[in-house]
Amino acid sequence: MRLVICDTVDYVADWSAKYVLKRINDFNPNENKYFVLGLPTGGTPLGMYKKLITYYQQGKISFKYVKTFNMDEYVDLPRDHPESYHYYMYNNFFKHIDINPENVHILDGNATDLEKECNDFERKINEAGGIELFIGGIGPDGHIAFNEPGSSLASRTRVKTLAQDTLEANARFFGNDINKVPKQALTVGVGTVMDSKEVMILITGSHKAFALYKAIEEGVNHMWTVSAFQQHPRTLIICDEDATLELRVKTVKYFKSLWDIHSKLIEQESRAK
Amino acid sequence: MGVLKQFCNCRILRDSRIQTEDLWVRDGRIINPERIFYDEKIKPDVKIDCGGALISPGYIDVQINGGFGIDFSFNVNNVEEGIDRVAKGLLTHGVTSFCPTLVTSPSEIYHKILPRIKKRNGGSHGACVLGVHTEGPFISPNKKGAHPEHYIKKFDQGFKSVIDMYGDLDNICMFTLAPEIPNAISVIEELCKRNIKVSLGHSIANLNEGEEAVKHGASFITHLFNAMLPFHHRDPGLVGLLTSDKIPFGRIVHFGIISDGIHTHPAALRIAHRTHPEGLVLVTDAISALGLEEGIHQLGQFKIEKRKGCAYIAGTDTLCGSITEMSKCVRYFKDATGCTVVEALEAATLHPARSLGIDSYKGILNFGADADFILLDEKLELLSTWISGECVYEKIPGSTKQLEV
Incomplete structure (x- = not known):
């Protein structure tokens, strides 16, 4: 596991966007070889999306041959509701870039048969050749996507009932009325994310410091589902200083000493794009 | 279905705010591009570069x-x-x-x-x-x-x-x-x-x-x-x-x-x-x-x-x-x-x-409204007039640029 500690939230956005840029460009996707990207929503990745849009506008990257799969979506929330993840993805990312709408996949929380919707999603990921890079964020309780504490670490895409903590945390997005927060969501499973070739998790802010500690200094535990990625051969966690507050000094110093090596991961080769 | 037009490089007056947003039009009405993206999964037929103009309802x-x-x-x-x-x-x-x-x-x-x-x-x-x-x-x-x-x-x-x-x-x-x-x-x-x-x-x-x-x-x-x-x-x-x-x-x-x-x-x-x-x-x-x-x-x-x-x-x-x-x-x-x-x-x-009680479809640029609008420069001087998404007047003829899609 790699842990990249950036000074600030802004630099987390910068670092993660540069990494995506480099991974996609190194992959050199074309019509026969699509880059398959897993995407999160929420406040943490917003900065990364903004940077990627800027790279697109500068001509440094194209999403023409990129396929995307989003982690999750609320159940029974109108698709154009400003809190739906369809709305988020369209307005914060997709409408600004050259991605083909055909290549975008977001779970439909309004589908009549939710179980079929989930199974179809898994099938589509397989048909796309699996996910090359899955980007995720976590909640303060260490959930990745909507894999709430107690979720099976072998879980696949399914309907999930949200934990009380999540409902309370999300109420602020629904006029501070917890009754308006959707009670269920569709989400990829921990196992679905584990199957990706690489996982990049963004963790920022002191309120997520305890979750980061659980993710890397304690054992694998289904009450902190993000800890499952200790078992993944290619996991990359990008965090800011605030998120490290619960870590041992030794841990922080160790990963910080790897800064030069980590920097090589985002170095741009000087080749003409 | 008619021609799908995307007016880009513009700001639009919507919901009493001036927003940096593209305006999408089809069949004479303003439409929600998010629905086009997710439901129809298509790109616009025509893209119009507004050159940074402000789009107001007509x-x-x-x-x-x-x-x-x-x-x-x-x-x-x-x-x-x-x-x-x-x-x-x-x-x-x-x-x-x-x-x-x-x-x-x-x-x-x-x-x-x-x-x-x-x-x-x-x-x-x-x-x-x-x-x-x-x-x-x-x-x-x-x-x-x-x-x-x-x-x-x-x-x-x-x-x-x-x-x-x-x-x-x-x-x-x-x-x-x-x-x-x-x-x-x-x-x-x-x-x-x-x-x-x-x-x-x-x-x-x-x-x-x-x-x-x-x-x-x-x-x-x-x-x-x-x-x-x-x-x-x-x-x-x-x-x-x-x-x-x-x-x-x-x-x-x-x-x-x-x-x-x-x-x-x-x-x-x-x-x-x-x-x-x-x-x-x-x-x-x-x-x-x-x-x-x-x-x-x-x-x-x-x-x-x-x-x-x-x-x-x-x-x-x-x-x-x-x-x-x-x-x-x-x-x-x-x-x-x-x-x-x-x-x-x-x-x-x-x-x-x-x-007049017609503000659900006139005088606004919300989704579903009639695509009657004008392009203005920063001094609110008129650049062009559009009705049902078609250009009906240009101050400088030919100034509206269509982009390759």
Whole structure:
């Protein structure tokens, strides 16, 4: 596991966007070889999306041959509701870039048969050749996507009932009325994310410091589902200083000493794009 | 399905905010691109580079007597041609919808003209005709303004007087009357039943009479300050409706105001704007000399001289009406009141649409609305006019750039 500690939230956005840029460009996707990207929503990745849009506008990257799969979506929330993840993805990312709408996949929380919707999603990921890079964020309780504490670490895409903590945390997005927060969501499973070739998790802010500690200094535990990625051969966690507050000094110093090596991961080769 | 157009590199006025957002249009309406993206999964057929312009809904003029040499009230023989000429000319002023206004006239004139001014959609042929605004003859002789006194009438037989005067009311959408005329209240109720908006004006009504009219359905004031009692602190008159506490809950009394720097003093504009900004509707109240060159014009029975942007009775210094185009009224209003760009534009778009009850599809750029809009530069100068998503006027022909898709 790699842990990249950036000074600030802004630099987390910068670092993660540069990494995506480099991974996609190194992959050199074309019509026969699509880059398959897993995407999160929420406040943490917003900065990364903004940077990627800027790279697109500068001509440094194209999403023409990129396929995307989003982690999750609320159940029974109108698709154009400003809190739906369809709305988020369209307005914060997709409408600004050259991605083909055909290549975008977001779970439909309004589908009549939710179980079929989930199974179809898994099938589509397989048909796309699996996910090359899955980007995720976590909640303060260490959930990745909507894999709430107690979720099976072998879980696949399914309907999930949200934990009380999540409902309370999300109420602020629904006029501070917890009754308006959707009670269920569709989400990829921990196992679905584990199957990706690489996982990049963004963790920022002191309120997520305890979750980061659980993710890397304690054992694998289904009450902190993000800890499952200790078992993944290619996991990359990008965090800011605030998120490290619960870590041992030794841990922080160790990963910080790897800064030069980590920097090589985002170095741009000087080749003409 | 028609052509899918994406207007990009622009800012748009939507939800009372200027947003950096693309505008998507298909089949004459503004559409939600998110639905296109997720449901139809297609790209636009045409992409139009707006060069950083501001996109506003097209202007709506609810009081205009004529223009381009045509006076609607005197153009009896070639009604359709007259409407066509003005409708077409208004496109160059950014007006996409209007209410041709007929001033006090004898009954036979209404019977001849009214049936021939049909409501119709806009297009390259001209701006949309929303319906006729009849201003008179049911007004006060004491506040007749330029209306001929001998044609002024009362509601002697209640609503029958209205029917007898105009004949068919189908083409009327706005009706100016003086509420102090006996039987006015029952007439107001009848007009409202027929979805004709009642405006108070050319009147010596006191505030109580105005409030009574509003309670029974009147919803507009015709050219505020002009042709009504001046504001008095113990009897505020119709002007007092702007701050009345007797307006039924949830209703907005709108008022037309001429913002040409001549017919309403800028200080009066500011008073109107600061006391009741939500109700403010810019109207041109323009006469036939609107859109004509400077010089002397024979218009109907009058000789009118257009000099330094004002219209005079030829050879005199007597002003004979307003000739300031809507786009200038918007700019003057903004400068005079110091209001925001949004407020200035909404006074000529959303507010007039709302006053006619058509703000679900006109005067806004929300999804589902008619794609009638204008492109403006940073000084609010008109660059181009669009109706149903089609370009119907360009200040510099060929300046709209289509991008490769």
